[in-house]
Amino acid sequence: MMERHSGKRNKNFWEAVRCALRGIRSAFTTERNFFRYFFIAMFFLAVNLLLRVPLIAHVIAVVTIAITFAIEILNTAIERICDGESQEIREDIRVIKDLAAGAVLMSSLSFFISEIIFIVQAMIRIFTGGQG
Numbered sequence: 348m349m350e351r352h353s354g355k356r357n358k359n360f361w362e363a364v365r366c367a368l369r370g371i372r373s374a375f376t377t378e379r380n381f382f383r384y385f386f387i388a389m390f391f392l393a394v395n396l397l398l399r400v401p402l403i404a405h406v407i408a409v410v411t412i413a414i415t416f417a418i419e420i421l422n423t424a425i426e427r428i429c430d431g432e433s434q435e436i437r438e439d440i441r442v443i444k445d446l447a448a449g450a451v452l453m454s455s456l457s458f459f460i461s462e463i464i465f466i467v468q469a470m471i472r473i474f475t476g477g478q479g
Contacts (some may be wrong), residue, residue, distance in 0.1 A: 374420050381419050384455070388412045391462045398469035408465070411458040418454045422447040 374381040392412075395405055425447040429440045 370420065374416075374423060378419065378423055380451075381416070381423075384412075384415060384419060388415075388458075391458075395462075395465060395469075398466060398473070400465045400469050404461075404465040407461055408458070411454065411461055415451065415454040415458055418450050422451050 375385070388408075392405075392408060395408060426444055429444055433440060
């Protein structure tokens, strides 16, 4: 059974952090895509380290990963709200869920395109011995 929210605000900063961490843990344990994104992100971060991409590339990768994770969590929240609102197929709910999924796709694509650029640039540098 799903735990009901009391509607009360967090009493302090640490309680807010605890709730946020519980939400992240929930994303890892209940959302297949979140778990997949995590391993894909770790793979590309390892490739970046092996290819010695510039520091700015690491920063961009971490930021785009964090944005993708945050949007995936928001997408999950939106889906759960919509599913709780109605179990029947409704066009307005389908549009809302598609919009949220589109946001995840856009953010994921920005990460992958950035990674392709970083990796190609690093490979050019390696194979030409230059600064590519």
